[in-house]
Amino acid sequence: MAKIGIFYGSTEGNTERVVTKIHELLGGDAVAALHNVNSSSADDMKPYSYLIFACPTWEIGQLQEDWDSFIDELGDVDYAGKKVTYVGLGDADGYPDTFLDAMGIIHDRIKDKGATFVGAWPTDGYNFEASKGVVNGKFLGLGIDEDNQKDLTAQRVADWIALIKPEFQ
Numbered sequence: 001m002a003k004i005g006i007f008y009g010s011t012e013g014n015t016e017r018v019v020t021k022i023h024e025l026l027g028g029d030a031v032a033a034l035h036n037v038n039s040s041s042a043d044d045m046k047p048y049s050y051l052i053f054a055c056p057t058w059e060i061g062q063l064q065e066d067w068d069s070f071i072d073e074l075g076d077v078d079y080a081g082k083k084v085t086y087v088g089l090g091d092a093d094g095y096p097d098t099f100l101d102a103m104g105i106i107h108d109r110i111k112d113k114g115a116t117f118v119g120a121w122p123t124d125g126y127n128f129e130a131s132k133g134v135v136n137g138k139f140l141g142l143g144i145d146e147d148n149q150k151d152l153t154a155q156r157v158a159d160w161i162a163l164i165k166p167e168f169q
Ligand SMILES: Cc1cc2nc3c(=O)[nH]c(=O)nc-3n(C[C@H](O)[C@H](O)[C@H](O)COP(=O)(O)O)c2cc1C
Pocket: 009, 010, 011, 012, 013, 014, 015, 016, 056, 057, 058, 059, 060, 061, 062, 064, 089, 090, 091, 092, 095, 098, 099, 100, 101, 146, 147
């Protein structure tokens, strides 16, 4: 079975499009499985060695609404031996003080639970003021801005996949 579980929420479809591409580039169904958090539970996360949590930030620094209901499930997973990374979507021009906050909100829930975190991503080239998604000077995972930098998405995704693929072997 697939060893990578991609858990995502998406209100307007941007995150869904990005994770669909990530799923394809990782090698498709043999390697990775897509789960919308609107119909997932802790049990769905348990079989995977590698987890990607993908969430856009909504309502000024909040989780996307399906993630709001799902986030408590994260507490019921044993992360020992698992590697975790994130994908965050946001709008740096519209919400420069809460850009990609959702990555940080999710990370705060699980950072002390024994997972190994991979896929940190440089903040160069993003025009924002503050983000809970930045830890130690880097985004916790891939940052995507479909509202202002759509033209950079394909390359960012490809470069980030090259970064995490060796971690997810
Ligand atoms: C009302 C509203 C509030 C938003 N708040 C934030 C925010 O606080 N931070 C951020 O980075 N992006 C924010 N965004 C931008 C969304 O995260 C962005 O459009 C994202 O691509 C949506 O992803 P989705 O289509 O998967 O739902 C907001 C957008 C709207 C319409």
